[in-house]
Every structure is written in C-alpha cells, then in structure tokens.
Amino acid sequence: MEVFEIIKNGPSENRIDVVFMGDGYTPSEKPKFLSDIRRLTSDMWGAQTFASVLPLFNIWAVFAPSNDSGIGVGGKPKDTPFGLYRDGTELRGIYCSKPNEARKACTLTGPAACDYPSLIANDDYYGGLGGEFVISTRSNISGTVVLRHEMGHNLVEVGEEYDGGQVYSGVNSEPADRPLSELKWAHWFTDPDNIAEQKSVVRVQDYAWYDLSHGAYTLNFSSDGTYARWGLKISASGVDVDDAMRVSVDGVGLEWRGVGHLDRSFFDVRADSGFEKGDHTLTFALGIPAPPGAPIRQLCSVQLIEYAAEPAFHMDNSYISAYPTISQSGTKTYRPTNEGCLMRNMGLPIFCSVCKEGLWTSLLSRLHLIDTITTTCPGPGAPLITVTPLPLAQFRPGGDRGRDVERFAVRWYTRPAPSRLARQAVGGAGQIGNGTTEAWRRVRELDDLFVGTVHPGMWRVEVEFRSVEVRSEGGVMEGRWEGRVEGC
C-alpha cells in the first residue's frame, strides 16, 4: 500500500485528517485512483461545500492494489482489499466486508492522521453509505453528492433535513413543539419579527427503487385543495435519453428530457397552481426500453409537496425560518431552510448557513486556535514571541477572504515574573501562584500583532477568530497562551 498527501495544511495533531482509500483499483489503475481522489477533493474542498474550512484539513489518499477491478454486486464482494459490494444491482447502498483491513490501512497515514476514513469504490455509478467509513464511488456525476452529505453527518453534528428519513437531531433540527422564537438557529432568522411555520404539506413520499421494465408504477394521493403550488422531486437512474421514462400527473404527461448519462440523477418539477380537492395520481412508466445489457431504467425516489402562496411559504432557499420536515414515522420537526442545504437537497453543493456555522464550531472545538508559540532571541536585547495561529484570515494559504469576512483579534498581556522566593512558595520554578502576583496588564501597542518584541516576564496572548459564517460560537473560536519569557 502507498500513502499520498493530497493536501497538507499543518500537523495532523492540530488538523482534521480525511483519508481516502480506494477499493477495486488494480495496480495498473493507480493513476486513475489518484486522479479520482484529486477530482473528488477539489469538488469538495475547492470552491464550495468545505472550501471555507479547507485550512483546517489534511487530505490523504491510500492506494491499496486490488486483484479484481471494480466492486461486487448481488451481495458478493470481489477480490478487493476492502471488499466493497452492492446488495443487488440497484444504485443505492455500498457495503464494506473488510472493515478491519480498512482500519489497518488508515493508520498508515500516521498516529494522529485517521480522523475520517473514507472508502472510494472504483465504480462509475451512484452508491454509498455513512458511518465509520464514508463510502462513495468515483462517479463523475454523483461521487461527491454522496460524499459531501455523508461527511456532513460525520463532520458536523447534523441530522437529516429531507423528509422520510430517520435521524433528526443536531444543529439543523428542532422538535415541532418548541416555541419558534427559541429555535436554536433563531440568530439566523431572515425576518425575526415575522417568524412562522412555513406552510406546506408532503403528499407523496416514496422510496420506490423500481425497475420500470416491470410495468407502470402508480402513486395515489389526495389533496384538500387549499394550497397554491406544488413541487415534485424525482430521482432516477438509467434515464439517459429523452423519453426513457414517462411521468404523468393525473394523466397529463410532463415533458421528460434525457440526462445524457446512466447515473442516478435528481429532478425538480414545479407548478404554480395547487391540486383540486380530491384524489390524484402520479404515474411513472417506461418510454424507450433500456438497450440489452445496459443498466435498468429505475425510479429511485418520489416526493410531492404542496406549498402555500408567499408569504405563508417562502420558496427562496436563502430564507431562514421554521420549515416543517416529516420523518419516516410521520413525526414533524423543523429545519432552517426550504431547499437551501445539501443535508436536504442532495444535488446542492452547499450547506445552509446554520449547518455551515455548525461545521465551523464542530471542527474548531477539536482544534487549538494557536498552532505554535515560539520565543526567540534575535540578538542581545529583547526577546521575540511569535504566534502562529491556524492558517485562517490573513494566514490562509490561498489568500485572505477580507477582514469583513473573517479576521483574527490578538491581545497581549504581561506581568512581572514572580521572584524566585515567591515561586518556591507556590511549589517550585515554573508554577505561578494565583493571587500572589500582580494583575495582568494589557499591552495595547501589540494589539492584533502576531510577532511581539517583549521584555522578560510573564506573558499572555489571547487570539480570537471571527467569521461572518459564525454568529454563535460557544467559546470555540478563542485560543490563549501563557508563559514565562527569559531575557536575552
């Protein structure tokens, strides 16, 4: 096995380390593996999703040569290092049959460098799983769709925001009986003076996983006729060409355009009228059959929601309020936005502001804001203290995002070092007794500096990080150092 540093931003002890391990790549497919990992990494950390927190990460790749190419289907792994396989042939879950091998491989990156192991299948289509190992595929279309959602669960304390799921908890979820003004994202409300549950109702929620060659698939629902708009969300695979699938609502066909590939894709259809009171039908049928040997044309999931008119329901994805989400068992919770978060809308590459804030605070709670402090003697005279914080704000490797977006504040304090006698009295050199020495004095000339020429004595440096992406931080964005500085 071979280890590659894809992105190195600092010591593993003070970074979040993500380790991508490929499965089903033969020795001759090593270049393909490396280019897959570079592509997935730049999709995730390059421009969106995790871009703003990139300096907090190290990204690794572990190449484990495989005897077979690709991964297993029908519940049977191939001869690959980590034994990934699909249950049937549907594009859905991918499972790991050799977790111990994966754990072992991940430790190759070093003692503190296996925070988030991820297994990447050498497979061109949608599939994956969350959990100890985030599992996804090399798919150009959907590899990162799975990765960013499942890594979201692991990196941030977030539950689902989509309807029909099971786990609703964390920074993006509140029980529906909580007073709206007390929702944990109240500090993000777009219009705090007009906070109300956004009026919508789920009419159809169905995980079909249905092969359309078996005949038409029909879903019935009824409406009370009181809503103003509806939206239909469909995911399907194998629907590459126009008319691969036929979708109709109450017998009226919706225009269907092929997506040009066979991977699982997500579609949205909206209508600016509500359903009439009474019973209705959604029908999915095969149009042009799949060519022999090609992947099946499969309906994966269907959701139909009716919405009230504005402003009883704010459709705008940047609007933050109380949007109802209905779990698999019918329990209602609230989420922050309509479709503005990848924890709900898998096709979207961004988190909502609430999850983004949770991402920052959850990562920073596990790191020290100050990487290192060094004291040096540049020559006879005054010693120098150099503070090296996490590479954020003006220390970002890719350049500053601007002081209005993020910045550090630094404050310096000093007090005389206690005399030898005083130190002995409190237990020996190096230990400073509280209350037996003078109070800390702020040294304003050194405000916001990271290098300070100082005099011998006791010094304290406080570093604070501020970002527009974090409004409520719970103390995790502060770092402090204290130490004794000798003369030069």
Ligand SMILES: [Zn+2]
């Ligand atoms: Zn969110």
